[in-house]
Amino acid sequence: MTTRSKAHKWQFKARFRRNAYGWRSQPAIKRVREAVSEIKKVARGDQVLGAEGAVSFLERVSPALEHVDSSSGAIGSAVNKAVRELAGIISTAPADEKTRETWLDRLFEAHAEDQIPYIEQLAEYWGDLCSSPELASRWADQLIDITRSALSPDKELRGFFHGTTACLSALFSAGRYGELVELLEEERFWAYRRWVVKAMIAQGERADAIRYAESCRGPWASDYEIDGFCEEILLSSGLVDEAYQRYGLRANRAGTYLAWFRAVAKKYPHKEAPEILADLVDLTPGEEGKWFAAAKSAKFFEQAIDLANRSPCSPQTLTRAARDFADEEPVFAVEAGLAALRWLAEGYGYEVTSIDVLNAYSFTMKAAENAGLGAETHSRIRILIATNAPGGGFVNEILGRRLDVE
Numbered sequence: 001m002t003t004r005s006k007a008h009k010w011q012f013k014a015r016f017r018r019n020a021y022g023w024r025s026q027p028a029i030k031r032v033r034e035a036v037s038e039i040k041k042v043a044r045g046d047q048v049l050g051a052e053g054a055v056s057f058l059e060r061v062s063p064a065l066e067h068v069d070s071s072s073g074a075i076g077s078a079v080n081k082a083v084r085e086l087a088g089i090i091s092t093a094p095a096d097e098k099t100r101e102t103w104l105d106r107l108f109e110a111h112a113e114d115q116i117p118y119i120e121q122l123a124e125y126w127g128d129l130c131s132s133p134e135l136a137s138r139w140a141d142q143l144i145d146i147t148r149s150a151l152s153p154d155k156e157l158r159g160f161f162h163g164t165t166a167c168l169s170a171l172f173s174a175g176r177y178g179e180l181v182e183l184l185e186e187e188r189f190w191a192y193r194r195w196v197v198k199a200m201i202a203q204g205e206r207a208d209a210i211r212y213a214e215s216c217r218g219p220w221a222s223d224y225e226i227d228g229f230c231e232e233i234l235l236s237s238g239l240v241d242e243a244y245q246r247y248g249l250r251a252n253r254a255g256t257y258l259a260w261f262r263a264v265a266k267k268y269p270h271k272e273a274p275e276i277l278a279d280l281v282d283l284t285p286g287e288e289g290k291w292f293a294a295a296k297s298a299k300f301f302e303q304a305i306d307l308a309n310r311s312p313c314s315p316q317t318l319t320r321a322a323r324d325f326a327d328e329e330p331v332f333a334v335e336a337g338l339a340a341l342r343w344l345a346e347g348y349g350y351e352v353t354s355i356d357v358l359n360a361y362s363f364t365m366k367a368a369e370n371a372g373l374g375a376e377t378h379s380r381i382r383i384l385i386a387t388n389a390p391g392g393g394f395v396n397e398i399l400g401r402r403l404d405v406e
Contacts, residue, residue: 010053012038016060021068025075028068032061032075036082043089051093054086055103059110062118070116079118087125100131104139112162123165127173137174143167144183153186168195177203190221197229206233227251244268249283257287261294273298281307289313296321301332308339315340315349315360322363330371337364338380345385345395357398 012035043050200209234243295304322337368377
């Protein structure tokens, strides 16, 4: 460690002592982000010093967060992002070999002691952290025997080894592709077999890589990840249309249907938005209503209403559309509000209260007045809630008197 790194005072260190945080995740997430910002700022002026800070943070983060409630996944996502960013800082720092070897020893020990685990993902970048094929090869030699036992098809030998992925990453970065493929010849789990795909890609065997990835599908594989690998192979080969047709829709699935639509549209800008939306709807039969928000955001208003009425759609989402578009697109807002009342009457919606029903009604009628459709809409609502749908009585109880008066 240089004199400068010894002298530098890192603010995050005082905040990342063992058991520094209780069960609440938000304070810990905030401190993780602050630590990464501090390290990145230092690294812009001194890459080696920034990398030293990154190593120190990665040593401290898991012990500090041991008692944090990770059930929501928020703290895990924050730490995973930190690991990705800090691994890049460490990998590219122009450190001498002795310094880098010291960093790797410290990180490997921290990875071994990671109980939750929070920095498990660090092993994915091990070859990059080595920064040279020579050092990566030495690490591969150091880890390969125990990794071979850990991956053995013999149940008496097979077992968990925290350094397995680090070994595979080191073999890959060292260019030892043949050994990597041989080591994984009888492996079943995609988390490891994907390194064979990466080795094939590195050797220019793209078609074989896709075939091999496809052969990995099964109970021990993630179809989503396989789709992503294959899509990237085709995109990097300039086969954009084939990538879209074979993998583009499934590989870009996101947390919401709106985010899913936007992810596909962003990756394939040459595709018309209506075509993308239609393809996504066809991919998910029975879930048409869930694409309402995507159609609305693209201003495909007629299509949005059609989707909202083809299968259950969140009444709250529809009500917000009626509210937001009552002035700008009142006819659309009326239909969105009526769809909200329909699904409420049929018993759909999360934790529905009388406020939800009243909001749907009031925003629908406001839009109807703007569109000159007040009387017609009022009549349609009365007919709609007079049905014997599961939630019709609840909706009728709330709106019945108001409809009679108005």
